[in-house]
Amino acid sequence: MNSRKVRVRFAPSPTGPLHIGGVRTALYNYLFAKKHGGDFLLRIEDTDQNRYVPGAEEYIIESLKWCGLQYNEGVGLGGPHAPYRQSERKDLYKQYADALIEKGYAYYAFDTPEELETIRKQLEAQKITFQYNPATRIRMKNSLTLLPEDVKNRLAAGEHYVIRIKTPEDEEIRVNDLIRGEVSFHSSLMDDKVLYKSDGMPTYHLANVVDDHLMEISHVIRGEEWLPSAPLHVLLYRYLGWEDSMPQFAHLPLLLKPEGNGKLSKRDGDRLGFPVFPLQWTDPKSGEVSSGYRESGYFPEAFINMLSLLGWHPETEQEIFTIEELAQAFSLERVNKSGAKFDPEKAKWFNHQYLITKSNAELAACLKTILAEKGIQTNDCKVEKVCELIKERANLIPDLWNQSDYFFIAPETYDEKTIKKYWKENTPALLNELKNLLLSLNDFEKETIETATHRYVEDNGLSMGQVMNAWRLSLVGAGRGPGMADIASVLGREEVIARMDKALKALG
């Protein structure tokens, strides 16, 4: 049992965009599979037709692709256990529900949703929560209480029914969790969950267990919200006769809101100003747009690296990992038990770490896209040079533009603070002298400019600050950016002189 091949799955429900908690679950599954040379599958759990959201499945697939979480089998790819979409496996599940009934581990229930709702409401008034369980099922309308003849007639008449598990009355059910250790539940507190719905679809519980078994899943790595139903799943494996090959469970802690309490939700992102989704998502019904990491200018490697450390810690203090290194270092034993609050600031730091290691050509490609959107014409050589100069200053891809705009567009305004600090009475005279000096140079290479301007400062007993910062103000419009010789050489002599003239005119 322990020597069997590692096969894990990511099994989202297409009810909307995948949020970063889901991506992390997929990531941990992926890393675990990679680490053990196993398989990683994508299964779509669309057994609830009412909650189906168009585009969600495509979104999930595209997200995994962007993150680089390549799966070996699954929706869109196929594989030996196809189909991988539960709605397409619909016919498969009924036989297992029937088998359970036959063995006496499940039963038909004819109570309508309305009837159950009424009972719930009545009990709620008495502050009692209704549970369909060993204690109450004898009072309900099901094949345990009805005459066999009656049941047969109802079924023959096509009456709506569900199939519920027959929970044992007094049994301790132990679930071994790879992250939490042994967790036990008492069966008397569990309910007779519906396994098969009246619409002919299985519920998550049945479909999940059946598919995991059929697909030979060795480890179920999923969110903590599933821990309470784990004993039900254990029971199902047992009743279906699959206990020997039951997968091992690992329930991941949840991702929490950055501030306040509660788990991270769709709303938090845009309220707090950071994405909760890997990709931008437009709600097909409301048209509401939620931002994504990709569109916000994160690199997938950085995004993945950041997520990997949210709830897991390697043995060393290394923080920057390629996905291969992550797979190598990953282990479920080192996954935390407690929920993690997401920190947008650290996410930016991660991106910066990746951004500065990118080649100038790669960054230039990113910047060129932005320039094109803005309709700015330029040449590749310049864009690459600009990227080299400003990469230390950028966190996200859009910063490539935010930190380099002045290379492409002359300043329209001049920063007040910088004016106050560096634009003195003698500044115009200095800039005019500097202008003449620049005009007299044989070429406009960085080194030439640097040598000449430095000598000018020295020969005239000036300070670097008073000359360079005023010059900077005239070319950039503010006190930021790389060295002046760099900026000037990229801008070119003509543009530099024009900007100096413009500043002299504007600031006097």
Place this chain on the structure above:
RNA sequence: GGCCCGUUCGUCUAGUCGGUUAGGACGCCAGGUUUUCAUCCUGGAAAUCAGGGGUUCGAGUCCCCUACGGGCUACCA
């Protein structure tokens, strides 16, 4: 309400076999480098290990209780 899980600097966390000045990272602050910003370097503040009881020569580490947080409690996943 019931059941289950959790609780180390603001945040992510190290700490797995009980003996540490409780370590790192992000962020923050200060200083340095730099013509500015950013980077970089150095330093700093920051957790009485949720609280209280035990066990022990000794507990963040083991046990119990309490508090707080979270999850689940659908013919949703």
